[in-house]
Amino acid sequence: MIKVKINGQEQSWDGDPDLPLLWFLRDEAGLTGTKFGCGQALCGACTVIVDKEAVRSCITSINDVAGREVTTIEGLHPNGDHPVQKAWRQVNVPQCGFCQAGQIMQAAALLMENPKPSHDQIREAMSGNICRCGCYQRIENAVHLASTGV
């Protein structure tokens, strides 16, 4: 039995220990905010925070996070008012919105590690997250806004 804390709640799994965390979250735990985009850690749509680090849940097995604390977009802030979320809304970042949970989690992890990232640091940290709609200019502006106070 694998035990993992997700958004503060203890969850357990006695199926395939190799099951990617992504599919545990989406299909078994019903937390569909985390998205599937590539399955190969190439697009970042599935990004969640494990302890304090951004990870790609599509290549992270449920076993890898046993006993650790996973935060998904649903658990980032109780009212959805994390500075990154607020900044995202203020800048009107999303188009289709599908990649945005991953982008937001990546940005939140970046700001935990580096509260005042530079232009280049934002671009580097966010470069693993693809947005096919092309919201990059606004993502950059929103991360900057979140880091300077929403």
Next chain:
Amino acid sequence: MNFIDNPRKLRGFENNIRVEKISRRSILKGLGITGGFVLAAPVMSRPALAAYETGAGKMPHGVVVDPRVFVAVAPDGTVTILAHRSEMGTGVRTSLPLIVAEEMEADWSRVKVQQAHGDEVKFGNQDTDGSRSTRHYLIPMRQIGASARTMLEQAAAKRWNVPATEVKAVNHEVVHSASGRKLGFGELAADAAKESVPAIEGLKLKDPKDFRYLGKGQVGIVDLHDITTGKARYGADVRLPGMKYAVIARPPVTGGTLVKFEPEAALNVPGVEKVMKVQGWPWPSKFQPLGGVAVIARNTGAAIKGRDALKLTWDDGANGKYDSVAYRKELEEASRKPGLVVRQEGDADTALKSADKVVVGEYYLPHLAHVSMEPPVAVADVKGDKAEIWAPVQSPGGTREDVAKTLGIPEGNVTVNVTLLGGGFGRKSKCDFALEAALLSKELGAPVKVQWTREDDLHHDFLHTVSVERIEAGLDKSGKVIAWRHRSVAPTIASTFAAGAKHAAPFELGMGLVDMPFEIANISCENPEAAAFTRIGWFRSVSNIPRAFAVQSMVGEIAHATGRDQKETLLALIGSPRIVKPAVKDMWNYGEPYDSYPIDTARLRKVVELVAEKGEWGRQVPKGHGLGIAVHRSFVSYIATIVEVAVDEKGKLSVPRVDTAIDCGTYVNPERIASQIEGAAIMGLSLAKYGAVTFKDGKVEQKNFDDFQVIRIDESPGVTNVYIVPPGLDTPPSGVGEPGVPPFAPALMNAIFAATGKRIRSLPLGKQLEI
């Protein structure tokens, strides 16, 4: 009116968009509001009294203008407005209901948007493609709103026993100013519902100077909060009790068939419950499934692992030899020989022979995949002769028809619920994934979700075509272009519907080939044959991508050949301000009547001049930098782009700045126009730098985002500025979702030429600049 009046709401990008000199009066004026009476709409069989007509009435099932279908007012005052088009990122799910709310004087904060299911008899056409939602629905949505408002006003007048002319709806209530009485929309809801729906011809539309929402760009999309909190529901997020998860192995070659399969190893994967065949249709079969083998499991992860363990034997069929390297040579050879003449003015052959100089360019653009961030996915629940679908589809009405046909049940027994689309770009106009889910659910007797992986998406897309565009431009001694021959060779989308189609369909010819707007005496446009060996489909802006790339690159080549400035060369080719009338019988004009939407070179020139002014054309740029410009009319909008590139000593490309001017006529939401144009620059840069799907032995060679790359944030433009031309009087609305894409690649290549002296005629750029 100018939305930079309130920059706080637009923090973060207010410096990057400007609406040029929009006065309160200019916007939306001329939409039939002279004298306070509507000039009506292009409604199905009703007489068109409009200031302009659109092609909306000619779309399948036309337009429905009925407030009882689209609007509901609850006793608590909540106004629910239906969105009948699909949301894939353009903002249409907000924009169309916003038009209704504006016209009915509803307070947007008390409006709820509800997504309509697929039912074109009830809602009118629902195909969310062709960049036509706003241009077809601006007036009908206004009429729906005005009808609802009129009914509320009539109900209030009856309640107070005063003439209806004495009352007025203002911000969610109806007011009788003479007596100071007021009634909220909620209080009037029950009575208003009993009022008869007013005739369209007599409706009084709001004076645009009273608009609170339209044209202002200060209303965020309705899903904004849900998107940022993970609550927004896409196709993949639908969960039903007892639902199974399916992943399908499809024939690796289009038209291939299953010979045999060994399910044992898959069945041994924990969580896998069943392995079953999926019915396939012979190619080409429109949007019918390709067939294959499905693995059914308790979650998607197990289904994917199970599929990996399947042992499969395929017969590749007739397309097993498709090879992109060899096929390119065929296209090139075809482009060098005469082909079907699709536009002829003057005598291009003779003029080319007598020209002082002939500039020749042969431009190649490979297949492109849509790769929307959400791969195709659908949920189906089929019970007996009834089916319910939940899917991210651009064509809910078409999906309903196709599900009914595929299952052999009446269309009325099929419900198609439209979720949010995690990107569409034309891929989700084809409902094959929903049909797969329906077939599996029927056989399993349980709800099923079919999830495509990214590899499935790349291997079984309806790809953008592959093309060679060859242009020969004949110049006289003064450098004036006197002859133009453009041969366009590419497999046609028609090949997905009819076996053996080898010539472009009229709608493909009309996307940048026969509608070429230059003022040249001798023009020949030709379309040599090209056979298809895979599924070809619509990709955002379709044939405009290769045509604009070729035509606008050729402008740069002519500028170089004559030693003149790119922009001046471009304006000289566009020529005098006029309505262009190509010698093409029944030329396809994006489905629009030519009178409403002609090729107007004054507007084409205007966007070139606007972008040149705002984008500081001709400015001094550092060493290694270059500027390029391109303009293109598509989806009846006019767009010009300037790209600045920087190429370092190793040949590494970056894009410090992009400027784009768009004339899309009358518009609803400038903030979403800006986001579409910003995104189009990213998609344009993606396809120009990396875009290529290639075939070997009939199979797609790319698998995922590592070998089908798209632009990431660290290589995105430093800044993208968007300038919107204010609409003139009577300027009908035109497309926004697609037309930003075509001018980007040629502007980029013209800029690269300016920076390096290298002319890139073969896309993608890849490593062509690397030293």
